[in-house]
Amino acid sequence: MSLSKNKESKILKQFSRFAQSYGRYNVIQTEVAKLLVERIPTKFYPTIIDLGSGDGEVYKNLIKKHITFEKFVAWDSSEQMLALHPKGLIIDKYMADFNYQKSYENIENKKENTLLISSSALQWSEDLDFVFRELSQKASRAYFAIFTSNTFKTLHEIAQIDSPIYTEKELKEVIEKYYSTDFELKKYTLAFKTVREMFQYIKKSGVSGGEKRLSYKQSKKVMQTYPLDYLEFEVLFVEATSLA
Numbered sequence: 445m446s447l448s449k450n451k452e453s454k455i456l457k458q459f460s461r462f463a464q465s466y467g468r469y470n471v472i473q474t475e476v477a478k479l480l481v482e483r484i485p486t487k488f489y490p491t492i493i494d495l496g497s498g499d500g501e502v503y504k505n506l507i508k509k510h511i512t513f514e515k516f517v518a519w520d521s522s523e524q525m526l527a528l529h530p531k532g533l534i535i536d537k538y539m540a541d542f543n544y545q546k547s548y549e550n551i552e553n554k555k556e557n558t559l560l561i562s563s564s565a566l567q568w569s570e571d572l573d574f575v576f577r578e579l580s581q582k583a584s585r586a587y588f589a590i591f592t593s594n595t596f597k598t599l600h601e602i603a604q605i606d607s608p609i610y611t612e613k614e615l616k617e618v619i620e621k622y623y624s625t626d627f628e629l630k631k632y633t634l635a636f637k638t639v640r641e642m643f644q645y646i647k648k649s650g651v652s653g654g655e656k657r658l659s660y661k662q663s664k665k666v667m668q669t670y671p672l673d674y675l676e677f678e679v680l681f682v683e684a685t686s687l688a
């Protein structure tokens with residue numbers, strides 16, 4: 445499965461448009477980033493790269509956990525999200541799209557000294573094989589949290605649309621080509637008072653990203669028939685050591 449260019453630019457526009465309100469709509473991503481950082485041993489790392497850094501949730505958790513580093517690369521394709529990321533002498537903000545080859549050329553080849561973290565971003569890899577091959581060359585140790593296609597599962601079933609993101613199986617198969625891994629799958633739910641509020645959340649959270657827009661008819665059907673008072677999320681947590 446890959447995302448079309450059109451979809452990809454929609455993702456970027458969506459993040460940029462909602463960059464200011466994103467903080468209020470990222471309940472699940474906040475939890476996910478916290479749990480991901482909890483898994484990282486507290487020690488000194490020469491370089492940390494945070495891929496899809498957004499407004500700095502991973503960075504803030506690293507600081508809280510007293511993890512130290514000499515250089516922190518906040519890598520994101522959205523200028524607006526990067527503008528919200530904490531600044532600092534050792535923070536290098538890098539605006540680039542991880543789907544493009546040229547974006548990797550500016551990243552140093554100091555694999556052994558680099559820890560790679562990516563929370564709630566890699567589900568938008570256009571070509572999973574390409575992205576993980578490139579990433580495995582840049583850091584020997586990596587921690588990923590990636591939303592799977594079971595996110596919004598019931599909603600997709602009712603609307604009769606396919607998830608725009610990868611299945612757990614697709615993710616695991618590709619990641620295992622480039623890393624020795626330890627996986628954990630976690631399910632989350634988020635309750636809402638009304639289906640309308642739920643729709644608002646999907647729109648603003650950035651989780652939907654390149655999600656196929658529902659037609660008016662489909663939205664109406666989902667609003668009338670959605671059987672749950674919560675949204676479903678599924679996240680694959682990965683602790684990885686590069687095989688390259």
Ligand SMILES: C[S@@+](CC[C@H](N)C(=O)[O-])C[C@H]1O[C@@H](n2cnc3c(N)ncnc32)[C@H](O)[C@@H]1O
Pocket residue numbers: 455456459470473474477495496497498499500501502519520521522525540541542543562563564565568649650651
């Ligand atoms: C759901 S947010 C997660 C932000 C942060 N990691 C967190 O845990 O709160 C996803 C971030 O990935 C970025 N992103 C999405 N696609 C990207 C791409 N192709 N290249 C670089 N960044 C991307 C978005 O701009 C956004 O800031």
